[in-house]
Amino acid sequence: MARAFNFSAGPATLPLEVLQQVQQDLVDYKGAGMSVMEMSHRGKDYAPIHEEAKANFKELCGLGDDYDVLFIQGGGSMQFAMIPMNFLGAGQTADYANMGTWSGKALKEGQKVAALRGATANCVANCAKDIPTRMPFDGEWKFSDNAVYTHICTNETISGAQIKKLPDVKGPLFADMSSDILGIDRDFTKFDLFYAGAQKNLGPAGMAVVAIRKELAAKGSEAIPTLLQYRTHLDNDSMFNTPPTFSIYIFGEVMKWVKRMGKENLFRLNDEKAKKLYDVIDSTGFYRGTALPEFRSNMNVTFRLPSEDLEKRFVEEAKALGMSSLKGHRSVGGIRATIYNAFPMEGVDALVAFMKEFERKNG
Numbered sequence: 001m002a003r004a005f006n007f008s009a010g011p012a013t014l015p016l017e018v019l020q021q022v023q024q025d026l027v028d029y030k031g032a033g034m035s036v037m038e039m040s041h042r043g044k045d046y047a048p049i050h051e052e053a054k055a056n057f058k059e060l061c062g063l064g065d066d067y068d069v070l071f072i073q074g075g076g077s078m079q080f081a082m083i084p085m086n087f088l089g090a091g092q093t094a095d096y097a098n099m100g101t102w103s104g105k106a107l108k109e110g111q112k113v114a115a116l117r118g119a120t121a122n123c124v125a126n127c128a129k130d131i132p133t134r135m136p137f138d139g140e141w142k143f144s145d146n147a148v149y150t151h152i153c154t155n156e157t158i159s160g161a162q163i164k165k166l167p168d169v170k171g172p173l174f175a176d177m178s179s180d181i182l183g184i185d186r187d188f189t190k191f192d193l194f195y196a197g198a199q200k201n202l203g204p205a206g207m208a209v210v211a212i213r214k215e216l217a218a219k220g221s222e223a224i225p226t227l228l229q230y231r232t233h234l235d236n237d238s239m240f241n242t243p244p245t246f247s248i249y250i251f252g253e254v255m256k257w258v259k260r261m262g263k264e265n266l267f268r269l270n271d272e273k274a275k276k277l278y279d280v281i282d283s284t285g286f287y288r289g290t291a292l293p294e295f296r297s298n299m300n301v302t303f304r305l306p307s308e309d310l311e312k313r314f315v316e317e318a319k320a321l322g323m324s325s326l327k328g329h330r331s332v333g334g335i336r337a338t339i340y341n342a343f344p345m346e347g348v349d350a351l352v353a354f355m356k357e358f359e360r361k362n363g
């Protein structure tokens with residue numbers, strides 16, 4: 001078996017143990033005589049998979065009965081649209097931080113819905129285009145008086161900037177946590193709604209995992225299509241229509257793995273993995289980190305080399321050594337090493353050794 005060290009930002013590497021478990025269960029899930037892929041989502045074999053996955057996620061996030069967890073197709077991007085469709089009514093204002101590509105896309109969707117309804121999607125801080133990349137500084141936030149919600153992105157996957165200290169928001173706080181959910185210690189109860197495309201830190205592609213305060217879901221618009229209302233998913237335990245059962249099953253296996261590993265242990269390992277890479281970046285002037293040090297992500301480590309030509313060679317030579325997907329996002333270039341929970345320390349050590357050697361030969 002030859003597993004690459006897969007630095008992809010998503011779909012991303014999954015825990016090997018989980019893949020092996022899935023392989024073992026693939027054609028006959030625990031004596032059911034069929035794969036999870038083939039089971040009715042309303043049958044007795046699937047029900048515990050669904051419920052346990054939700055319960056473990058809630059436990060890991062420290063959420064009580066006032067929250068529910070929803071599995072919604074359409075990925076993180078669909079949440080950009082569903083949020084304003086549900087919660088931004090005529091004459092109302094929602095606050096959005098524009099902190100990078102992804103929160104910028106969320107703002108755009110908010111503005112579209114606002115334009116249709118005579119509402120306002122207000123930009124409360126804008127550092128999306130700043131180089132070095134970063135999150136808003138404390139004094140920069142200009143909140144509205146009566147925002148129905150404030151939307152942020154906790155980790156900008158492309159820029160490699162991560163929010164370390166949450167802004168002091170008066171109203172409901174919503175967050176896109178696609179690329180750092182359960183990868184860093186956060187108090188999830190500070191958020192009224194948070195979501196993540198599953199394909200990064202949680203499982204395979206195919207859905208977003210959404211945590212929402214139940215009372216909030218009940219306040220959403222009823223004038224939009226049924227499937228786009230959070231209440232529909234909440235009232236039907238994410239089974240109003242056929243849910244992505246196989247993705248939910250693997251997500252559930254990943255949650256069990258996180259519990260076995262211990263989330264605090266994973267947070268510590270993530271910081272250690274990131275530090276090893278940032279230490280090489282900072283050791284000489286050859287590599288240049290793209291994010292301001294105080295906002296450096298412990299999930300997506302972004303950096304540049306002295307030239308694009310060297311960056312191209314860096315990616316190619318690393319690939320030949322079994323380290324894949326180190327190319328930065330096509331919109332920004334450079335190098336991005338993504339090191340989510342399931343990314344092994346040995347892969348980071350291999351990259352560190354390669355970076356040192358590449359600099360020695362080309363510096």
Ligand SMILES: Cc1ncc(COP(=O)(O)O)c(C=O)c1O
Nearest residue numbers: 075076077102157176178179197
């Ligand atoms: C922070 C963040 N939000 C949203 C998305 C969009 O997710 P999806 O592709 O699931 O729509 C991504 C995808 O990479 C992301 O990194």
